[in-house]
Amino acid sequence: MNKTFQKVIPIITLSEFLEKARKVKSFTSSNGRRYEVQRIENDELFFLRLDAKSDEEWSMNLKEVYRAYEELDDFATVNFKPFVPIAHSPARGLLLHLGMLE
Numbered sequence: 001m002n003k004t005f006q007k008v009i010p011i012i013t014l015s016e017f018l019e020k021a022r023k024v025k026s027f028t029s030s031n032g033r034r035y036e037v038q039r040i041e042n043d044e045l046f047f048l049r050l051d052a053k054s055d056e057e058w059s060m061n062l063k064e065v066y067r068a069y070e071e072l073d074d075f076a077t078v079n080f081k082p083f084v085p086i087a088h089s090p091a092r093g094l095l096l097h098l099g100m101l102e
Helices: 014-022 062-071 088-097
Strands: 026-028 034-041 044-049 057-061
Touching: 014 062, 026 088, 044 088, 057 062, 057 088, 062 088
Parallel strands: none
Antiparallel strands: 026 034, 034 044, 044 057
16 A cells, blocks of 8 residues: 655745755655755755665755645645656655655
């Protein structure tokens, strides 16, 4: 059975979200993959997948992660696709790390 995720902090402003996200140094996805934040530029979070075989840097737009949080009711990773084209699991992992989903 797939785990469902619920909003913990249903009302948060974009600026509050960005402030919380800027403090993150590392986080883990719901399936245990580990990510290390490299930097944030223009609301784009750049990170490494620590469990990957390559040193490829990935990124996700924090404003789009916030928009997904605002608009979604079902936080299955596939539902993040319209908001963050590649980093579905990291996007949900970041929201979990920030205590915005449980």
